[in-house]
Amino acid sequence: MQRFAALLDRLSFEPRRSAKLALMTDYFRSETDPARGLALAALTGGLSFRHAKPAMLRALVAERVDPHLFELSYDFVGDLSETIALIWPAAAGEETAAPDLPEVVERLQQAGRGEAPGMIAGWLDALDETGRWALLKLVTGGLRVGVSARLAKTAVAALGSLQPDDIEQVWHGLSPPYYGLFAWALGEGEQPQTDDPVPFRPAMLAHPLEARDMEVLDTADFAAEWKWDGIRVQAAVSAGRDGRLRRRLYSRTGDDISGAFPDLVETLDFDAALDGELLVVIDGKVQSFNALQQRLNRKTVPAKMMRELPAAIRAYDLLALGGEDLRERPFRERRAMLEEFLKQLDHPRIDLSPLVPSPDWAALTRAREAPADHHEGEDAAAIEGLMLKRWDAPYVSGRPKGQWYKWKRDPFRVDAVLMYAQRGHGKRSSYYSDYTFGVWREGEEGAELVPVGKAYFGFTDEELLEIDRFVRQNTINRFGPVREVRHEPQTGLVIEVAFEGLNRSTRHKSGVAMRFPRVARLRWDKPPAEADRIEALLALLPQDEATAIR
Amino acid sequence: MREASSSAGTTGGDVLTLTAEGLYCPAGGFHIDPVRPVERALVTHGHADHARPGNGAVMASRETLDIMAIRYGEDFTGTRQEAVPGEAIRIGDVSVSFHPAGHVLGSMQVKIETAKGTRVVVSGDYKRQADPTCAPFEPLACDVFVTEATFGLPVFRHPPVAEEIGKLLKSLSLFDGRTHLVGAYSLGKAQRVIAELRAAGYERTIYLHGALERLCSYYQAQGIDLGTLEPVGRRAKELAGEIVLCPPGQLADRWARRFGDPVTAVASGWVRVRARARQRGAELPLVISDHADWDDLRETVAETGAGEIWVTHGAEEALVHWCRQQGLAARPLNLIGYGDEGDAAEPAGNVEAADRAAGIGSTT
Structure with a gap:
């Protein structure tokens, strides 16, 4: 437990992806089975404990610590698990040995409701501050140390010469403590054989289309289709050896997101693996990304939400059918099989x-600029751009060169005024690299700037230096790592911000939130008074949402 | 349980009063650690929040007088008087003696004894952990104990220093291509970290930011072995894999850029709390404090045998609460102007507060 705790402790403070990987790989290499496998399960969100809840932990600490001192401390620390970990008094009597990770996982999973509190208290007595913190994070779920499941698997792959996608492929057929996986990754064993009938098939991804590509590529070699503004998913359905149908919905990175979409997953009755876009579709109309977003990252989903925001799949590709892997076949064949398959299936949600007809680049350019002219119905608003897929390309995981291209619609742009700047993390910790910017609106006392978003990339290293200098020379207020900078009609920095879309947001004073905002250009030439007004942004919202804000 | 004494007429109130300048002893005609210039000051230690320039007369330990001269120049006071540890001298109608506080080199507690025999001890800042760079805290029996409470919450229990130094050395072996930049206050913390690194067997040259050089030299001149130290000077990327010490404020300053992609460590008691550690930009928090932690504060209060406890600065409320539960008269003084040295340079802020001010939630 102490080694796992030390790992979590370092991870929680480490902003760099590469260093996080190094820390995890180092741990996996030096830790033994089954502890490292359970740690991997914890890092990938694969462990849960029914009986460890915040209220129970509060009750445990209330038996041991003066309530007033606890409240003063909690107020200062701000995190329940951490407060308990730090304030837990040293146990009277003999020191007991600190538990190891396997002991904690095994005993707590088997414990009844009545046993769990005593068990956890005993471990808290035996561990030090960091150990207690890690234990409480582990048992209450949600480690929050800035590690995605994908990153943890990448760290396992880095033990040897595997690729992260190799691991994704077998991942869902494996279970903790992953003996076979570690042996394979370390080159000490064969690839684990799984009889998982619905494995994740690592996704094929596209390169952005660049101007010079258009000069050398022949549109006749490519199929063109719309790029829909949802999330890329894979629906895998097949019967296991026992004849029971398994259904799984995967995200692009191989996370199992079936739990958030039971309304869709339960209707999947076929034997195939589909690649497609997950969308919210109401009465045949694709809804904004905002609608879909409400359904993401949920473990459970209320019935009302399933009714009001029904999920559907718009299929792009067919990866397996009737137990046969189709990925080696060219796209032309897969596409034909997909069309036939969907016709037979006649599924209301798929x-x-x-x-998109692609006789030449001119036609594609027109289609990309005005999807509405090329696509019937109102769905054109949910089109993000075009995808170009080589007719003879097999389905290869990762981002192979020259096979698939994405040609996104031009981003939206707005001229906004820099209002606050915050120091970055890691390499950027001495630079003001995170920017909050605003646009003008009519306030009670005349025109005022209202913040509409934050951006922390898109600029060159040179531009970063220029902005950093501007921030340091124009600071009017400091809030710890944040500085407020001058933003007056004639003095301030105008930033041209590019973004992919706009959502309504109750978290922002302006009522809107940008998707994927980044710094497109610095407009040193433009006085802040000439920056955009909020009305220009609201015009981008779907009509009903804009009205609600006004 | 006794009620808290908060007005004059109590034992402590006969000896010390609160003025705008800080604690004042009318019978002796002196202030202790005044925050504004006064006629006569007794200074417990050299940190900038306790030792300020411009007083008419200063009495302090020899080291503290030296440190004040280094920091403020030889003319930091009108006249100066060296306090010899343990030696009582008469000032006005009281007897005064200085005793080691274990906080930093030269740090002292001030003991005042009145003609009637009332003993008041003003601790200044103190710690009970061992520190190779200064004399250990000396527990003093007294009637009134004036204590700090910088870390006066039960969440603060400082781990053994060797463990924290071990973390730094482990990181250095794991990330051996990166400079390890350690933020440490220039008086006391920096020298203690160096001495503890040496004690752990680290023998390589340790590099210093310019702001640490003079005080490190002074410590060495006082016979404290800090091994080989060198100024960073114009060096930059060639210090990959080396330990560099700097004041905490420099970690996020342009100065730090020269090292490319350093590991930033912060040596402070505050980094025990994760949110505080992140605020200070710590990727490697080293919980090393020169203040008493919660357990040591309570133990020290009990050890003095004092029936009346005054809490000068820090988390007054919690310690006062605990004292009263023990049946001790206790009062918070809420003295303004004391804090962790270095905090004054850049007040600890709150990212979320700034976000709220901006009306922006963090969306990533």
Whole structure:
């Protein structure tokens, strides 16, 4: 437990992806089975304990610590698990040995409701501050140390010469403590054989299309289709050896997101693996990304939400059918099989993503600029751009060169005024690299700037230096790592911000939140008074949402 | 349980009063650690929040007088008087003696004894952990104990220093291509970290930010072995894999850029709390404090045998609460102007507060 605790402790303070990987790989290499496998399960969100709840932990600490002192401390620390970990008094009597991770996991999973509190208290007595903190994070779920499941698997792959996708492929057929996986990754064993009938098939990804590509590529070699503004998913359905149908919905990175979409997953009755876009579709109309976002990252989903925001799949590709892996076949064949498959299936929540005629670049350019002219119905608003897929390309995981291209619609742009700057993390910790910017609106006392978003990339290293200098020379207020900078009609920095879309947001004073905002250009030439007004942004919202804000 | 004494007429109130300048002893005609210039000051230690320039007369330990001269120049006071540890001298109608506080080199507690025999001890800042760079705290029996409470919450229990130094050395072996930049206050903390690194067997040259050089030299001149130290000077990337010490404020300053992608460590008691550690930019928090932790504060209060406890600065409320539960008369003084040295340079802020001010939630 202490080694796992030390790992979590370091991870929680480490901003760098590469260093997080190094820390995890170092741990996996030096820790033994089954502890490292359970740690991997914890880092990938694969462990849960029914009986460890915040109220129970509060009760435990209330038996041991003066309530007033606890409240003063909690107020200062701000995190329940951490407060308990730090304030837990040293146990009277003999020191007991600190538990190891396998002991904690095994005993707590088998414990009854009545046993769990005593068990946890005993461990808290035996551990030090960091150990207690890690224990409480582990048992209450949600480690929050800035590690995604994907990153943890990447760290396992780095033990030897595997690729993260190799691990994704077998991942869902494996279970903790992953003996076979570690042996394979370390080159000490064969690839683990799983009889998982619905494995994740690592996704094929596209390169952004660049101007010079258009000069050398022939549109006749490519199928063109719309790029839909949802999330890329894979629906895998097949019967196991026992004849029981397994259904799984995967995210692009291989996370199992079935739990958030039971309304869709339960209707999947076939034997195939589909690649497609997950969308919220109401009465045949694709809804904004905002609607879909409400359904993401949920472990459970209320019935009302399933009714009001029904999920559907717009299919792009067919990866397996009737137990046969189709990925080696060219796209032309897969596409034909997909069309036939969907026609037979006739599923109310799965439809085909249509092809866009692509006689030449001119036609594609027009289609990309005005999807509404090329796509029937109102769905054009949910089109993010075009995808170009080589007709003869097999389905290869990762981002192979020259096979698939994405050609996104031009981003939205707005001229906004820099209002606050915050120091970055890691390499950027001495630079003001995170920017909050605003646009003008009519306030009670005339025009005022209202913050509409934050951006922390998109600029060059040179521009970063220029902005950093501007921030340091124009600071009017400091809040710890945040500085407020001058933002007056004639003095301030105008930033041209590019973004992919706009959502309504109750978390922002302006009522809107940008998707994927980044710094497109610095407008040193433009006085802040000439920056955009909020009305320009609101005009981008769907009509009903804009009205609600006004 | 006795009620808290908060007005004059109590034992302590006969000896010390609160003025705008800080604690004042009318019978002796002196202030202790005044925050504004006064006629006569007794200074417990050299940190900038306790030792300020411009007083008419200063009495302090020899080291503290030296440190004040280094920091403020030889003319930091009108006249100066060296306090010899343990030696009582008469000032006005009281007897005064200085005793080691274990906080930093030269740090002292001030003991005042009145003609009637009332003993008041003003601790200044103190700690009970061992520190190779200064004399250990000396527990003093007294009637009134004036204590700090910088870390006066039960969440603060400082781990053994060797463990924290071990973390730094482990990181250095794991990330051996990166400079390890350690933020440490220039008086006391920096020298203690160096001495503890030496004690752990680290023998390589340790590099210093310019702001640490003079005080490190002074410590060495006082016979404290800090091994080989060198100024960073114009060096930059060639210090990959080396330990560099700097004042905490420099970690996020442009100065730190020269090292490319350093590991930033912060040596402070505050980094025990994760949110505080992140605020200070710590990727490697080293919980090393020169103040008493919660357990040591309570133990020290009990050890003095004092029936009346005054809490000068820090988490007054919690310690006062605990004292009263023990049946001790206790009062918070809420003295303004004391804090962790270094905090004054850049007040600890709150990212979320700034976000709220901006009306922006963190969306990533």
